[in-house]
Amino acid sequence: MxxxxxxxxxxxxxxxxxxxxxxxxxxxxxxxxxxxxxxxxxxxxxxxxxxxxxxxxxxxxxxxxxxxxxxxxxxxxxxxxxxxxxxxxxxxxxxxxxxxxxxxxxxxxxxxxxxxxxxxxxxxxxxxxxxxxxxxxxxxxxxxxxxxxxxxxxxxxxxxxxxxxxxxxxxxxxxxxxxxxxxxxxxxxxxxxxxxxxxxxxxxxxxxxxxxxxxxxxxxxxxxxxxxxxxxxxxxxxAGEDGHDCGVIPMPLPDMPPQALNGLRVAWYSEGGIEPIDTCTQVTLQVAADLLAGAGAVVRQAFPSALRNARDITERYWAMGKGSGAQAIQLLSDWDQFRSAMLGFMADYDIILCPVDAAPAPLLGTARPGLFSHTLPYSLAGWPCVVVRAGTADSGLPVGVQIVARAWHEHLALGAAMAIERALPFAR
Missing domain, CATH: 3.90.1300.10 (Amidase signature (AS) domain)
Structure with a gap:
């Protein structure tokens, strides 16, 4: 070399x-x-x-x-x-x-x-x-x-x-x-x-x-x-407070990413009514799910139904400055309900494995309709997400997967991503 x-x-x-x-x-x-x-x-x-x-x-x-x-x-x-x-x-x-x-x-x-x-x-x-x-x-x-x-x-x-x-x-x-x-x-x-x-x-x-x-x-x-x-x-x-950004929470850093995934509870989905994904993305997600299962994780197909509300909440958030105070209060209430529903789903799981987007990269200068549909919900939830490459499309373009954990549990998403990376040579 x-x-x-x-x-x-x-x-x-x-x-x-x-x-x-x-x-x-x-x-x-x-x-x-x-x-x-x-x-x-x-x-x-x-x-x-x-x-x-x-x-x-x-x-x-x-x-x-x-x-x-x-x-x-x-x-x-x-x-x-x-x-x-x-x-x-x-x-x-x-x-x-x-x-x-x-x-x-x-x-x-x-x-x-x-x-x-x-x-x-x-x-x-x-x-x-x-x-x-x-x-x-x-x-x-x-x-x-x-x-x-x-x-x-x-x-x-x-x-x-x-x-x-x-x-x-x-x-x-x-x-x-x-x-x-x-x-x-x-x-x-x-x-x-x-x-x-x-x-x-x-x-x-x-x-x-x-x-x-x-x-x-x-x-x-x-x-x-x-x-x-x-x-x-x-x-x-x-990470950590700086004495200026009032949104930073003084939480301790998480544990180091786990080397072993034994017993890690994984929910994964490829479809769920958000934005249909192409075949290579579906195959890549299945490969990643199988890899995590092979590493000792307990993997089940499950979809958080609250995700279907994320686009509406986001669009209302973007328009909040043009609406009334009552509309803003209703938006914040719906946002809280969304977060609560997501927490309820995660009571049974440690991480979620899901798409990043519907397909690999589009042509230069273009953006697919529905871009961000698979990522916006987890910004609304405020949860940590890791993306790691897990496949390759027939075109030669890379395909990634998204791994999501509950708030303050970055180490679990990172540990799962490391397991996928170790198993797939092109991920490095």
Missing amino acids: SFSDSLLHHSATELAALIQQRKFTSTAIVSFYLARIEALNPSVNALVQVCADTALADAWAVDRAIAQGEYGGVLQGVPFTVKDVFDTRGVVSAAGLVDRAHYCPQHDAVAVTRMKAAGAILLGKSNCPPGGGGGVTDNPVYGATRNPHALSHGPGGSSGGEAAAVAAGLSPLGLGSDSGGSLRIPAHFCGVSTLKPTTGRVPNTGVFDHPGGLSDSRSQIGPMARHVEDLDLVFRVI
């Missing part, structure tokens, strides 16, 4: 260990990814800002510190990228908007600050739709991002640039945001892994159009990576 092949094969978790063991230098790793960006980004258009000079300077400083026996955080020397809605000190943060095309923040978003405090090195910023919301990653400032698996197809949105960057090997890991599927849809379309943590886990402070608190109670930021173990590592770095 060549040096470059080795770097792409290793997870960010492994890279951090190898840097500290002085088997790889941070400078070599950062230089490798910068070379890939120069070669591949023009065709994919995943990254809209590249911090080459500062990244190399930071990498050199890491190598010098390690040579002197000074060891930093758990991501020391590992490069990362972030969606362009995250404020980044001294780096343009346009969020795909013309009126922000030259906006250069004076401070980092809290999650970026925490990544840097853990030793990670900012490599660049990834493309997004205007304002950071929507299912197609294209904007008047930077143009469209393409899917690395097929340049004629899109990466989804709204964290489509981040998913494309990770899938193309332009970055080992990154941060995105999700209000209804904006991490999960692109991860599925691009064949990478992502975690949308429990709502209230990670501060949204410094993320454009994500004020946090009650007015932003569907949104959550989270990691993307090619390896599930990196999701867990980054999650533990960025």
